[in-house]
Amino acid sequence: MKLTLSNVSYRFQIGLLLCVPVFSAQSQDEEILPLPSPAPLTDTLAMNETANKAAADSNQETEKPTDKAPGENSADQTPDGEENAADADGPIPPPSTVNPSLFPDVPDGSFGPGGELGLPGATPTESVVINLINLLVQRGVLTQGDASGLISQAEQEAEMARAASAAASEDAAMAGDDDIVVTHIPDSVKAQLRVDIKRDVFEQAMDERWAAPYEMPEWAQTTTFFGDLRFRYDGTLFPEGNDTTGSFPDFNAINTGAPFDIAGYDFSPQLNVDEERHRYRLRARIGTEVYLGEKFTAGMRVGTGSNDSPVSTNQTLGSDFSKYQLWLDRAYLKWQSHDPNAPEKIDTDPYNFIEFTVGRFDNPFFAPSQMMWDSDLGFDGLALRASKQLKTGIIPFANGGIFPIYNTDFNFATNNPDKFDSTDKWIYGGQLGVDLMKGVDLAGKLAVGYYEFDNVEGELSDPFIPFSTKDQGSTDNLRPTFAQKGNTYRPLRDIIPDPLNGFGTAMQYQYYGLASPFEVLNFNGRIDWNVSDFYQVSLLGEVAKNLAFDADKIDMYAVNNRGAIDADGNIGSFEGGGDAWLVELQFGSVAMERFGNWNAAIGYRYVESDALIDGLNDSDFGLGGTNMEGLTLSTGIALSPKVYLNLRWMSANEIAGPPLKSDIIQFDINAKF
DSSP: OOOOTTTSOHHHHHHHHHTSOOOOSSOTTSOOOOOOOOOOHHHHHHHHHHHHHHHHHHHHHHSOOOOOOTTOOOTTOOOTTOOOOSOTTSOOOOOSOOOGGGOTTSOTTSBOTTSOBOOTTSOOOSOHHHHHHHHHHHTTSSOHHHHHHHHHHHHHHHHHHHHHHHHHHHHHHHOOTTOOOOSOOOHHHHHHHHHHHHHHHHHHHHHHTSSOTTOOOHHHHTEEEEEEEEEEEEEEEOOTTOOOSSOOBOHHHHHTSSOEETTSSSOOOBOOOSSOEEEEEEEEEEEEEEEEETTEEEEEEEEOOSSOOTTOOOEESOSTTOOOOOEEEEEEEEEESOOTTSSSOOOSOTTSEEEEEEEEESOOSOOSSSSSSOTTOOEEEEEEEEEOOOBTTEEEEEEEEEEEEEOOOTTOSTTOSSOOOOOOEEEEEEEEEEEEEETTTEEEEEEEEEEEEETOBOOOOOOBOOOSTTOOOTTGGGSOSSOOSOSOEEEOOOBOOOGGGTTTTSOOEEOEEESSOEEEEEEEEEEEEESSSSEEEEEEEEEEEETTOOHHHHHTTOOSSBOOOOTTSOOOOBOOOOEEEEEEEEEEESSOOSTTOEEEEEEEEEEOTTSSOTTTSOSSGGGSSSSEEEEEEEEEEESSSSEEEEEEEEEEEEOSSSOOEEEEEEEEEEEEO
């Protein structure tokens, strides 16, 4: 059977050639030399050329020259000056001669004078490989076509090897004295390089936290993103009987716009008290908190809002598809003696801590309801919170701060060369309380707070005559820059009757300020009873009293919250008050974190006109503000850990002044992330 290229690969044929046993040329009793491992064909050619040259030199020394046929080349001779191409460290070449007695079947004349193989009809060459190929052709192992292909391939690879060797020699010759030319890197060095590189890359990856498959980078570990979405249907209904004679001025619209001419023929801006409204509203908030190290944390939040109201981030839908605004809602820097969420566990005890916050932040005071502070309200200024556990189940705490409400415009009064004094407004507040816990099923929290509102009370200005809406009074800055409804108001400008204004019958441009000062004493608390692992009963309560309220003094200036006009046309007496209270009962799931979790609540509140600042409290009950009492019912259910529904009904009645009733229905879809 003949081996051909069609059924045996080229590499296999070369391996077959290199596996031909070669023996010493002296005797059969001598040791057989094994062939080295197969090498690339180019290395084999170079090795064989060197072996042939060595054999030819040996034959020239031991044998006499023989006559050769014209044109016949001797395999024992090599060109003068040819260099050995074999690597000094390469495999030992096989002997170029064999013992003829080991091949009894080989015809006579197949061996040369020195024992070399010779092929009848084939021209001997300097390459052992080519001579072996010719021999295999004569023995019938290879066809002449296969042999020609192998010889051609061998010559091409030999030429490529010589070119590569020449290029390496040229590079080495061009290298300077200080250059290191590496033509071969041992496997041991390669392995060590791989280990070193892998170690360096791994160390960098661990330091920068970009290669750990289950660990976030450091910046991500110290940064928290959060947000929520709320879609609301808001329906406001007004029962029959509300006063529509102009008894409910919109003081916020007056004080945030041009002064109102009370001597004119136009109605002042009025609140809607009779036409129902259906609004679809959106609230979107997103924020981030970053731990800065050394117990410092920075936070920011932006939110939607139809205006810059401090107590609402609702955006009413339906503005001709115009884009909506985003407002900076929170921006603060905080230092905490403990922070369970920090990468470095500063302190795992949440009952023993001190915390300072500066900027614009959440309400720092304990507030179980929105009777005094709306849940959307952000505080500007500096706040301090502290807590210390005295014994198991008793944890006193203290909260306090200084908060600017209003800062006087630098150029006030704008149109006057002679500027007016600053009338900055502040809140100074403090709260003391205690957390009480009895086991895991019963807990309570009680607190008392005192809040002084500085410079919020309106005062009469210096006497002057405003000739236009641009003229300013010395106390114009005492008017509230935001209000809802309920507080009692008084005029701010002392306008001089003069022939120029018709002795008080024209150009009576007026602003209004709060008629009462505010120093609020606030008591609040809640009790939580876990009736099971999933359900809780909670009782909430809050009481507030304005210690600075003086009904007799207010009665001298009040323009609202009065009784009906009597038969003689005299305005009614002042009916406002300075007390407020709320009670609420809640029952349901402790947290709305699983599908089907639910809760329900019922509450009642009574908030007199000047018990609290109406621009800072609940913006939903009775359309926001004070001077209202009424009932609230609510229920909610969770659709998923992040999505829940809420339904609320609020019924409010005016306490002082003309009759005003409202019923508000709110249906919310909430999502948090």
